[in-house]
Amino acid sequence: xxxxxARLRLQRPDFLLDVDLQLPSQGVTALFGPSGCGKTTxxxxxxxxxxxxxxxxxxxxxxxxxxAGLWLPTHKRQLGYxxxxxxxxxxxxxxxxxxxxxxxxxxxxxxxxLDQAVELLGLSAMLARMPHTLSGGERQRVAIARALAAxxxxxxxxxxxxxxxxxxxxxxLPYLExxxxxxxxxxxxxxxSPDEVARLASHLVLLQAGHVKVQGPTAELMTRxxxxxxxxxxxxxxxxxxxxxxxxxxxxxSVAFSGGRLHLIATQQYVAGEAVRLRxxxxxxxxxxxxxxxxxxxxxxxxxxxxxxxxxxxxxLVALDAAGTALLARITRRSCQQLALAVGDTxxxxxxxxxxxx
Numbered sequence: 001x002x003x004x005x006a007r008l009r010l011q012r013p014d015f016l017l018d019v020d021l022q023l024p025s026q027g028v029t030a031l032f033g034p035s036g037c038g039k040t041t042x043x044x045x046x047x048x049x050x051x052x053x054x055x056x057x058x059x060x061x062x063x064x065x066x067x068a069g070l071w072l073p074t075h076k077r078q079l080g081y082x083x084x085x086x087x088x089x090x091x092x093x094x095x096x097x098x099x100x101x102x103x104x105x106x107x108x109x110x111x112x113x114l115d116q117a118v119e120l121l122g123l124s125a126m127l128a129r130m131p132h133t134l135s136g137g138e139r140q141r142v143a144i145a146r147a148l149a150a151x152x153x154x155x156x157x158x159x160x161x162x163x164x165x166x167x168x169x170x171x172x173l174p175y176l177e178x179x180x181x182x183x184x185x186x187x188x189x190x191x192x193s194p195d196e197v198a199r200l201a202s203h204l205v206l207l208q209a210g211h212v213k214v215q216g217p218t219a220e221l222m223t224r225x226x227x228x229x230x231x232x233x234x235x236x237x238x239x240x241x242x243x244x245x246x247x248x249x250x251x252x253x254s255v256a257f258s259g260g261r262l263h264l265i266a267t268q269q270y271v272a273g274e275a276v277r278l279r280x281x282x283x284x285x286x287x288x289x290x291x292x293x294x295x296x297x298x299x300x301x302x303x304x305x306x307x308x309x310x311x312x313x314x315x316x317l318v319a320l321d322a323a324g325t326a327l328l329a330r331i332t333r334r335s336c337q338q339l340a341l342a343v344g345d346t347x348x349x350x351x352x353x354x355x356x357x358x
Contacts (some may be wrong), residue, residue: 004029148183277356286349342348
């Protein structure tokens, strides 16, 4: 059986973890939810660092099966674990830190070479440096490379960017996106950051008070108005699109998706036909009853209203269907009333900002 399947139960005096996870065998799955909901406990249980009752199976290989009396200790589970703090060996340089995990790994089990990990994490220029000379972002990249060098069947990341400031997070995120695209290793990623979830995860598990509230494709769950990801200033929709053309002079990328065309600023060169993933923030989408002809906004998309919901005081969230692609618009309650918006209405979504996330 492919995929990651974990049936976990743990009773503590003030907390009960009771989850049934059925996760894909590739890509990044985010465990998302507020502090104390059980994200890290789930990760530690799958790693064998936390003893729970139940069953854990990774791509057909059982790691725990209480009914059969099976329990593999952590060092036999072929996993990589990245913690919030890099925890590098202070007396070893970068290369030596990365080589540490290879000592117990037989050559025939090595699926990720040291050179590949170095290239993916951009570490070639710092292999001889000591940990105390590295920035927080550099240390975390080394920790990730060290975990990859052990050729894990599963990579577990417990809020690896939580200890970094905004600048260091921005430094590390592109490398995590590169891992997602380049490696055939499933990753479980614990986070409470909607931005990280949108940029990295293809599958999402929303945890609440030790239970699974919902699990499924990230793009679907992000636009459900009954879930917390669709609310607040970071609410956004993910759009799968295909590159049409790249205007190098204006740095303007044109893409097509089921709902039409979008134009966005991109300094990197893209090839026609290339698949890209876009993030459209709800706060960057306004609505009009008629198509504007004298606006600076380049992206005007016909869409149908599928749902309306209160957001923060004085603001509304509008769920839209743009020919099969879900979008969100965050507008004032007064605008909603003045336009007399209702479910089923056809409107024009004016998309001010679009970001590439893949």
